[in-house]
Amino acid sequence: MPNNDFTHLLQDLMQQVGILSFKALSRAAGVSERQILRLRQGKVEQMRVDILLKLSQALQIELDELIVTFSAISPTSQLEKIKPEKQQQSVLKNTEQELLRQIADLQQEYERSQLALEQQRELLQQEFQQTSLQLLESLLLQWPTAAQKAQENPQLAAIKIVPLVQKPLEKLLQAWGVEAIASVGAEIPYDPQWHQLMEGSAQPGGIVKVRYVGYCQGEKLLYRAKVSPA
Template sequence: MPNNNFTHLLQDLMQQVGISSFKELSRTAGVSERQILRLRQGKVKQMRVDILLKLSQALQITLNDLVNSFSVSSEQEENSSNSGLRNHNSALRTDEQNLLQEIDNLKREYERSQLALAQQRELLQQEFQQTSIQILEPLLLQWPTAAQRAKENQQLAAIKVVPLVQKPLEKLLQLWGIEAIASVDEEVPYDPQWHQLKKGSSQPGELVKVCNIGYRQGNKLLYRAQVNPIEE
């Protein structure tokens, strides 16, 4: 019987003895309707013998015939079990396929993100290089000529060459938000956070003289200014 449902079989046997309902069968056999439900479900092996005997007498069949008619065969049980196992395995395979598909989608999305990031990084680098080249343009175009003239004429005043380097460098540092810490030969109160002694010793607050300037970007220290104590 499909789904281990023996209701139709039981109804046929009831009709043969003139019993019209399960409730009437319950009264006639003297058993509960719950026991009749168990019989309809093919759960004969779980029912007591005295209950089965009462039902067989009410249905006017032998106990052996009742048990045989309403028992689920081993083959049916195995088929039912195998069917459940197949359904379970099928569900597992579906879940596994969905998981693999999701992982594949994540990999593809990650690859697209990495590609987009690489393209953006390259674009930013190109923009940075282009901006830097525009600022350094005078130095790039004029410095080789100035250097060659300096080699040819050692009497050429350095003051004429300095602006070629100084002005583009100042513009570039300004663009990057980099500030100089003091200036060369400036006398400033010694601050170990921003200054580094090249020789001797000084206490914080004492005047020192800057020999090499330092740089900071906002509140971030890039290079400390190198200083020397002022000799009295």
């Protein structure tokens, strides 16, 4: 076996976690088989930290253990637990220091990315709230007064209050691309994909009456319209 062939070592670790082939390891770790070949050849110092982390997780061993096991030290020496020579120790130490530095850099980059995502999320939420408030402006400003007048005068016709709610709601749904499925009281052919029977039975294509409207957003069904036999 060539000095830098770590294949048997890798196969032993794979066997312990039930991974039967290098292709299966590639899938489990989410890395290419070329990276696994580098590991088999002991080229740890040529591999990125994120690749090594994925492999260590798939093999269920610590990162430093993976580095020691597959560093450019004879696998025979690894198996026999022979102490490395000083030159080998120096190479391994330098490799570990470089990997630790890369890990620290990755951690910092991850934290920066998380902060940027959080700031972006807050900004999008503020923009969404602002847009929604603009669409509902007339409802927000007029509804409290209309509700108070309705309490003071029970005889006030409800038809005068309905537009205060209906128009802003229609504007909001239109802005979001949400469309109503039929309208209340409409008699339409029954389609079980878009309609939900509240009572009785109906055959597809049979005429039913809409009791409660449904909604869809583009091709996506949000709520089926509730119907009953006409």
